[in-house]
Amino acid sequence: xxxxxxKLIAQRIALGxxxxxxxxxxxxxxxxxxxxxxxxxILGQSATPQALANLREELxxxxxxxxxxxxxxxxxxxxxxxxxxSSGQDIATSIGGRLWNTLFLAFWAAIVSVPLAxxxxxxxxxxxxxxxxxxxxxxxxxxxxxxxxxIGYLLVFFFAVKWQIFPGISTVYDGMPFLDRMQxxxxxxxxxxxxxxxxxxxxxxxxxxNVMQSPYIETAELKGLRPFDIIRKxxxxxxxxxxxxxxxxxLAFLIVGVVVVEVIFVYPGMGQYLVDxxxxxxxxxxxxxxxxxxxxxxxLNIIAxxxxxxxxxxxxxxx
Amino acid sequence: MLxxxxxxxxxxxxxxxxxxxxIAAIFAPWIAPYGLGEIVGSVWEPPSSTFLLGTDNLGxxxxxxxxxxxxxxxxxxxxxxxxxxxxxxxxxxAAAVIGGWFDTLTSRFVxxxxxIPTLIFALVVLSVLPxxxxxxxxxxxxxxxxxxxxxxxxxxxxxxVMDFVEAAKLRGEGEVWIIFREILxxxxxxxxxxxxxxxxxxxxxxxxxxxxxxxVQPPEADWGGMVKENKDGIVFGIPAALIPAAAIxxxxxxxxxxxxxxxxxxxxxxxxxx
Numbered sequence: 001x002x003x004x005x006x007k008l009i010a011q012r013i014a015l016g017x018x019x020x021x022x023x024x025x026x027x028x029x030x031x032x033x034x035x036x037x038x039x040x041x042i043l044g045q046s047a048t049p050q051a052l053a054n055l056r057e058e059l060x061x062x063x064x065x066x067x068x069x070x071x072x073x074x075x076x077x078x079x080x081x082x083x084x085x086s087s088g089q090d091i092a093t094s095i096g097g098r099l100w101n102t103l104f105l106a107f108w109a110a111i112v113s114v115p116l117a118x119x120x121x122x123x124x125x126x127x128x129x130x131x132x133x134x135x136x137x138x139x140x141x142x143x144x145x146x147x148x149x150x151i152g153y154l155l156v157f158f159f160a161v162k163w164q165i166f167p168g169i170s171t172v173y174d175g176m177p178f179l180d181r182m183q184x185x186x187x188x189x190x191x192x193x194x195x196x197x198x199x200x201x202x203x204x205x206x207x208x209x210n211v212m213q214s215p216y217i218e219t220a221e222l223k224g225l226r227p228f229d230i231i232r233k234x235x236x237x238x239x240x241x242x243x244x245x246x247x248x249x250x251l252a253f254l255i256v257g258v259v260v261v262e263v264i265f266v267y268p269g270m271g272q273y274l275v276d277x278x279x280x281x282x283x284x285x286x287x288x289x290x291x292x293x294x295x296x297x298x299x300l301n302i303i304a305x306x307x308x309x310x311x312x313x314x315x316x317x318x319x
Numbered sequence: 320m321l322x323x324x325x326x327x328x329x330x331x332x333x334x335x336x337x338x339x340x341x342i343a344a345i346f347a348p349w350i351a352p353y354g355l356g357e358i359v360g361s362v363w364e365p366p367s368s369t370f371l372l373g374t375d376n377l378g379x380x381x382x383x384x385x386x387x388x389x390x391x392x393x394x395x396x397x398x399x400x401x402x403x404x405x406x407x408x409x410x411x412x413a414a415a416v417i418g419g420w421f422d423t424l425t426s427r428f429v430x431x432x433x434x435i436p437t438l439i440f441a442l443v444v445l446s447v448l449p450x451x452x453x454x455x456x457x458x459x460x461x462x463x464x465x466x467x468x469x470x471x472x473x474x475x476x477x478x479x480v481m482d483f484v485e486a487a488k489l490r491g492e493g494e495v496w497i498i499f500r501e502i503l504x505x506x507x508x509x510x511x512x513x514x515x516x517x518x519x520x521x522x523x524x525x526x527x528x529x530x531x532x533x534x535v536q537p538p539e540a541d542w543g544g545m546v547k548e549n550k551d552g553i554v555f556g557i558p559a560a561l562i563p564a565a566a567i568x569x570x571x572x573x574x575x576x577x578x579x580x581x582x583x584x585x586x587x588x589x590x591x592x593x
Contacts, residue, residue: 022431030444141579145571147523149530149546150564153553161556168554256436260527264550274439275531278446286446293439301434 008309016302023294024076028069031283072287081288086280091288095270099292101172102262102269105185106254109192114247117197121204121243122236125212126227136205140198148257152191152264159187170265188265195257200250207242211235241311248304252297326580333576340570344389351383356538363549363557372562376548381559384540385566391541392567395456396521402460403517407467408510412498414468415475426472429465437462438527445533455534459524463517470513474506515578519571526567542567 056062063071075082081091124133143151160168170184211217212235220230259271266272270289277285326334343350352371353359357379364374372381414422432440441458448454478484484501492500528534529543537544542563549560 019431019434023434026431026435027440027443030440031447141575142572145519145523145575146568147526147530147543147564147571149527149543149550150561150568153546153550153560153564156553157556157558157561161554252436256438259438259442260530263531274442275533278442279532281446283446286443290435290439290443294435297436297439298434 005309009306012302012305012309016298020295020298023298024073024291025069027287027290027294028065028072031287032065076288076291082284084277084282084285086277086282086285091285094273094285095288095292097174098268098270098273101267102258102271104181105188105192105262105267105269106251106258108182108185109189109196109254110251112189113193113197113200113250116193117200117247117250118204118243120197120201121208122231124201124205125208125235126231128209133205136201140202143194143198144202148191148195148260149264151194152188152261155187155191156264168265170267172268185267188261188267191261191264192254192257195261196250196254199253200246203246203249204239204243207246208235208239210242211239214238241308244307244311245304248300248307252300255293255297255300329576330580333573333580336569336573337577340389340393340573343386344393347386347390351380351386353380353383355379355384355387355540357383363552363555363559373559375545375559376552381545381562384545385542385563388540388542388545388563389566389570391535391539392522392525392543392570395452395459395525395535395541396518398456399459399463399521399525400514400518402456403463403467403521404510404514406460407464408471408503408506409498410464411468411471411473412475412502412506413494414472415479416494416497416502422472425468429468432462432465433469437524441524441528442531442533445528450533450536452535452539455525455528459521463521463524466520467510467513467517471506471510474509475502478502478505512578512582515574515581519574519578522567522571522574 061068072082079092081095083089084091084094120136124136127133156168159166166186167184168187170188172181172184176184208231212231217230217234220234225233258269259274261267262269262271263275270292274286274289274293277289358377359380360370360374360378362374362376362378364370364378366373370380370382372385375381375384410425414425435443441462444458445454448458479497479502484497487497487501525534525541526543526546529541530547532547535541535544537548540548545563546560549557549563552559553561
């Protein structure tokens with residue numbers, strides 16, 4: 001491994017960590033702009049001033065904001081996410097199983113959608129401006145306009161209610177057999193796949209088309225190579241970096257889709273947990289879950305950049 | 320000039336549907352057969368001649384609620400889009416023209432905002448803000464302004480180095496003149512097609528928030544909220560929730576078709592280079 005690559009990757013990771021720190025400040029500040037305060041929202045409107053003052057003291061609300069921020073950050077770094085205001089439960093333990101559920105769902109959605117999108121993108125380029133390409137582009141345009149819940153409830157309506165193939169509500173529990181679990185997540189994973197598929201495919205198509213317009217592709221064409229060989233041998237290796245970028249961006253997009261999809265299918269994951277606690281105005285939970293979502297998002301973006309660095313032949317073979 | 324026969328079929332369908340939605344939104348109280356909160360039948364009646372789309376989870380006429388919902392959805396989405404455009408483009412142009420520390424500061428802040436997924440950030444902020452329409456418009460507008468900022472800054476940086484801007488600067492024009500009289504008119508065509516896309520995002524974003532129960536609050540209703548109200552019927556085979564969801568999709572697709580057409584028109588004016 002040559003040194004400029006290591007240096008670039010180290011820089012990128014350092015930048016990501018810095019960004020994550022800044023994001024944590026933003027999330028913390030974002031939850032401090034409220035007109036009321038936490039003590040009031042726990043005890044309700046009828047609370048006595050004395051009770052309010054006691055609770056504020058107990059929660060440390062009398063300290064200045066930056067002290068509270070560093071206390072919160074210190075807790076997060078040591079794995080202590082605080083306790084939920086609404087239930088009094090430890091947030092880290094509540095999140096544990098849910099995070100795993102969400103990752104499980106997102107993992108299977110990614111396993112299906114990524115290869116499918118890349119293959120469809122390649123097909124669209126191969127039959128460029130033909131019927132297949134137009135069909136794929138048209139469907140892609142339509143599906144970027146569809147709200148997640150439309151796709152989700154259509155799937156429920158047909159697959160769960162009309163034909164009764166898959167359950168419409170994804171109940172999962174600890175120690176559930178793998179196949180049962182797969183059946184439970186079939187519909188949410190399908191909905192997520194459809195949500196990201198079109199976008200990913202369109203960007204893959206654009207990335208490969210971009211490469212296809214380079215002079216060496218023309219040379220390959222003039223050499224008389226078959227169209228699919230040109231794509232496979234010349235275009236695809238050069239399009240890997242942009243495609244990896246597309247895939248990562250869409251996995252990040254999946255994170256947002258997961259929130260709505262989990263609510264549709266009542267799936268016990270992070271998204272459902274976040275939405276529940278936003279309506280309960282449970283700030284510590286929202287901060288913690290928001291930070292985790294942001295961290296995953298930033299992490300995926302870093303991986304995309306690193307993949308792009310690694311795939312760049314000019315950096316791999318420095319002069 | 321614009322010749323009505325030269326409009327492609329897709330764009331024509333888009334234009335017609337978009338205008339229908341707009342008419343429904345503007346003239347809602349005159350078009351809707353029943354009132355917004357009026358209970359007129361039993362729960363989840365199937366479509367009939369009295370209730371063209373059936374009734375909802377409380378026995379209210381779904382068609383009437385859809386028409387009023389169009390009003391709420393489009394109203395909020397339009398205001399949020401307008402806010403994001405005004406804020407995003409003015410800041411973006413200013414960053415390109417002023418440059419220096421102002422550019423660095425705003426650009427880095429926008430990068431930071433965009434490092435958090437929009438929906439997640441909105442949920443974080445909405446957990447502490449009062450839930451009303453003004454908050455919604457502000458949150459949606461401010462979050463979306465980051466995207467408009469990126470685009471308008473990129474466009475303005477290109478225009479800012481052109482000769483006529485240089486001439487205006489040498490003539491001694493101020494930054495406000497440069498932004499509004501030199502850059503804005505020349506940046507309009509990419510911004511207009513972006514406007515359609517941002518509007519769609521605003522509609523989808525608002526619907527998602529309302530579906531999650533964090534957007535428009537009852538008794539007001541938008542389409543996303545109506546999906547939420549009727550979603551329990553799905554497991555009994557009652558498709559009432561699919562109707563507002565389909566309306567959101569139809570609105571988004573038709574605006575998309577129009578935006579696509581405008582984009583093609585404006586780019587082909589440059590001799591097909593775009």
